[in-house]
Amino acid sequence: MAVFCLLGLGVLYHLYSGFLAGRFAAFMPSEPAAGGPESPRGSAPAGSVDLRELLAVSVLAAARGGEEVKRVREGNVLNAKAKGKTREGADEQLTTGDLLSNRRMFYLLKSAFPAVQINSEERVDTADQETVSWDRSIPEDIKQKIQPKEVPAESVTVWIDPLDATQEYTEDLRQYVTTMVCVAVNGKPVIGVIHKPFSAYTAWAMVDGGSNVKARSSYNEKTPRIIVSRSHAGKVEQVARQTFGNKTVIIPAGGAGYKVLALLDVAEKNQEEADVYIHVTHIKKWDICAGNAVLRALGGHMTTLTGEEISYTGSDGNEGGLIASINMNHKALIEKLPDLEKTSHK
Numbered sequence: 158m159a160v161f162c163l164l165g166l167g168v169l170y171h172l173y174s175g176f177l178a179g180r181f182a183a184f185m186p187s188e189p190a191a192g193g194p195e196s197p198r199g200s201a202p203a204g205s206v207d208l209r210e211l212l213a214v215s216v217l218a219a220a221r222g223g224e225e226v227k228r229v230r231e232g233n234v235l236n237a238k239a240k241g242k243t244r245e246g247a248d249e250q251l252t253t254g255d256l257l258s259n260r261r262m263f264y265l266l267k268s269a270f271p272a273v274q275i276n277s278e279e280r281v282d283t284a285d286q287e288t289v290s291w292d293r294s295i296p297e298d299i300k301q302k303i304q305p306k307e308v309p310a311e312s313v314t315v316w317i318d319p320l321d322a323t324q325e326y327t328e329d330l331r332q333y334v335t336t337m338v339c340v341a342v343n344g345k346p347v348i349g350v351i352h353k354p355f356s357a358y359t360a361w362a363m364v365d366g367g368s369n370v371k372a373r374s375s376y377n378e379k380t381p382r383i384i385v386s387r388s389h390a391g392k393v394e395q396v397a398r399q400t401f402g403n404k405t406v407i408i409p410a411g412g413a414g415y416k417v418l419a420l421l422d423v424a425e426k427n428q429e430e431a432d433v434y435i436h437v438t439h440i441k442k443w444d445i446c447a448g449n450a451v452l453r454a455l456g457g458h459m460t461t462l463t464g465e466e467i468s469y470t471g472s473d474g475n476e477g478g479l480i481a482s483i484n485m486n487h488k489a490l491i492e493k494l495p496d497l498e499k500t501s502h503k
């Protein structure tokens with residue numbers, strides 16, 4: 158009888174300690190098995206990723222890429238060349254700054270989250286791999302504002318823009334240049350990071366999480382200042398004037414990242430302010446995803462010109478133009494826009 162009791166107790170103890178160990182493991186950083194390869198995915202269970210970790214490494218990647226962008230510009234050896242043409246026939250510039258920034262950003266993100274799909278504006282040369290590892294530390298401000306949040310790795314798409322406003326970069330208009338990382342979950346933009354390499358300013362935000370940037374306290378809804386592209390404008394001025402009247406102030410500026418920051422409370426010397434951002438020509442998802450996530454996290458909107466949400470999976474192009482606003486009646490803005498079949502994509 159005593160033997161049976163002891164055996165029973167032994168089995169119970171075994172089961173219970175296993176259960177407890179499992180419980181604790183969920184709260185402990187995962188340790189690599191002795192002598193085994195280091196866990197590439199950090200503390201999240203297999204098949205999932207922690208969005209807070211993704212935010213931290215995205216902020217780091219944008220800053221690291223930005224260092225390359227700055228170094229190349231200051232060294233003045235851009236090796237600018239046309240990599241192709243836009244649909245509208247403008248040269249698409251490529252510089253050493255784009256390529257080196259891309260290499261740094263891509264390999265940092267890839268080594269931290271190997272299971273995640275990463276789409277970048279530039280191609281990575283696999284013969285030119287960079288061995289980088291992320292130390293998995295989370296900056297204090299992120300730790301304070303954001304809780305860990307796990308999502309399935311296969312639901313995530315990361316979009317990298319290693320150098321936004323390349324055209325302006327070649328013209329030495331440094332204020333417009335940003336590096337950007339965006340994390341989409343099931344196609345919805347959830348994390349956005351916009352970094353200005355020449356002033357070391359970074360805006361980050363996570364939907365239903367927190368941010369280090371906020372909306373301005375007021376916007377001019379009646380006669381909004383419209384910020385638009387200076388090098389891929391298409392008929393945007395015509396659209397803006399038709400919508401808001403001939404006296405509307407139109408601010409031409411480079412970079413989709415810069416134009417989103419113009420809608421926010423950004424205490425930056427070289428940052429203009431605007432009320433609405435409109436783009437009517439074709440644009441790529443790496444150009445707009447981070448700005449879309451930041452705006453969404455702060456209660457704003459970025460949609461196509463007909464008001465559809467943009468899905469950040471699949472193809473890299475956005476066909477329907479874009480309109481972005483915050484603390485405004487976005488729907489009313491869209492209803493004011495003229496018939497876009499006649500004016501957009503031209």
Ligand SMILES: Nc1ncnc2c1ncn2[C@@H]1O[C@H](COP(=O)(O)O)[C@@H](OP(=O)(O)O)[C@H]1O
Nearest residue numbers: 243320321322323386389411412413438439444
């Ligand atoms: N019609 C178009 N076709 C392709 N890319 C476009 C485009 N219009 C804008 N873009 C890209 O969107 C970004 C912002 O454009 P803009 O400065 O004109 O507002 C730039 O990104 P990159 O500089 O990263 O290439 C630019 O190349």
Ligand SMILES: [Mg+2]
Nearest residue numbers: 318321322444
């Ligand atoms: Mg870009």
